[in-house]
Amino acid sequence: MIPKDAHQPVPEFDETAQDALMDAFIEAIIVMDENGRIERFNQAAVDMFGMTAEEAIGGDVSALMPEPDHGKHAGYIDRYLSTRKPHIIGIGREVTARKKDGTLFPVHLAVGEVGWQGTVRFIGMIRDLTDDKLAEERRLRQHTDMITASRLTTMGEMAAAMAHEINQPLAAIANYASAAERLLEAGPENIDDVQSALARIKAQSHRAGDIIRKLRSFVRPDSASLIAADLKATIEEISALAELDARANNISLKIEIAEHMPGIVADGLQIQQVILNLLRNGIDAMIDTEPANRSLELHGYVSGADEVRIDVIDQGHGISDDVAANLFTPFYTTKPGGMGMGLAISQTIVKSHGGTLGFENNPGGGTTFYVTLPTKVT
Numbered sequence: 001m002i003p004k005d006a007h008q009p010v011p012e013f014d015e016t017a018q019d020a021l022m023d024a025f026i027e028a029i030i031v032m033d034e035n036g037r038i039e040r041f042n043q044a045a046v047d048m049f050g051m052t053a054e055e056a057i058g059g060d061v062s063a064l065m066p067e068p069d070h071g072k073h074a075g076y077i078d079r080y081l082s083t084r085k086p087h088i089i090g091i092g093r094e095v096t097a098r099k100k101d102g103t104l105f106p107v108h109l110a111v112g113e114v115g116w117q118g119t120v121r122f123i124g125m126i127r128d129l130t131d132d133k134l135a136e137e138r139r140l141r142q143h144t145d146m147i148t149a150s151r152l153t154t155m156g157e158m159a160a161a162m163a164h165e166i167n168q169p170l171a172a173i174a175n176y177a178s179a180a181e182r183l184l185e186a187g188p189e190n191i192d193d194v195q196s197a198l199a200r201i202k203a204q205s206h207r208a209g210d211i212i213r214k215l216r217s218f219v220r221p222d223s224a225s226l227i228a229a230d231l232k233a234t235i236e237e238i239s240a241l242a243e244l245d246a247r248a249n250n251i252s253l254k255i256e257i258a259e260h261m262p263g264i265v266a267d268g269l270q271i272q273q274v275i276l277n278l279l280r281n282g283i284d285a286m287i288d289t290e291p292a293n294r295s296l297e298l299h300g301y302v303s304g305a306d307e308v309r310i311d312v313i314d315q316g317h318g319i320s321d322d323v324a325a326n327l328f329t330p331f332y333t334t335k336p337g338g339m340g341m342g343l344a345i346s347q348t349i350v351k352s353h354g355g356t357l358g359f360e361n362n363p364g365g366g367t368t369f370y371v372t373l374p375t376k377v378t
Ligand SMILES: Nc1ncnc2c1ncn2[C@@H]1O[C@H](COP(=O)(O)OP(=O)(O)OP(=O)(O)O)[C@@H](O)[C@H]1O
Pocket: 277, 281, 282, 285, 314, 316, 317, 318, 319, 323, 327, 332, 333, 334, 335, 337, 338, 339, 340, 341, 342, 343, 344, 367, 369
């Protein structure tokens, strides 16, 4: 620490001090006379242009600018001196600069004018934009990737669907496991129930395994997954799972499927995913519905000469116009924990089966989502 009252001679701010000051700048600083002849060249300029100060000083600044700036540079200065209209001088802009070895690189160049004792000098401040340009390029490339990704192919959507659907058996497994835990805690006499919970866990893990195997078949799509299917049986296979979900939310679930339904040609697992998605959305929509009115219904029936239809009817909050406009957009969700893939995926699945997926708000409140599927392959 220097004592405040110490009278020390202030050293003269000579050329060495000026050089030191200039070298402290991160930006390249070049001082030139009114003809563009370089007088000073700081350390950052040395690093940026790959030439020593000695090599630069005395040379023309235009050596650092390729065509078209090269050659025009003297013109910039003349024009500025005669018009005082800033072009580069006084404002700064992006130009291309040239290193000693000829490499071109983007820079931001600002030129200031210094008048001193009847002379005019210019100070060029130059910032290397190479990294900025690279970052911009990277951003652009990412953006392009995103656009490509948003045009989700059926295959890509299916892969996402599979990942999404794996959550369902996993959730069921967790439910059954905690049930088994509780049963065991209650006493050894429940061993039979525990065994049945374990059997369900096993079945659900097989289901998860099936889904994962599906992933592979989507990478190499094969029409073998489309088989003659019984819609009633297909839906009944998942009814226990749906009921578990409904009961956990105090919702009564009623499944009614007409007898003697014509067969469909379908990937049963995918149709199950669609139905589970619709049921789960219906359940979610009824969180705020009075418990007495919480009912979810599934109706399966013949709806045309070559068509079957499944209605999933809830008593939930319904769908506003805003939500309706985005419903099938991937990743659109109004739920805190939602992924927003359920309907996008379901629609892809249904379309790939030649069917339709739609919805209508019920007159008495709630929403009906419907799926139609062709009973004949066209
Ligand atoms: N039966 C319904 N009643 C009211 N709104 C619904 C219903 N089904 C879907 N929605 C609305 O559509 C949105 C998108 O549904 P989607 O199933 O695609 O995604 P999500 O359920 O939010 O999330 P996830 O895909 O993880 O299930 C939901 O967030 C919800 O706002």
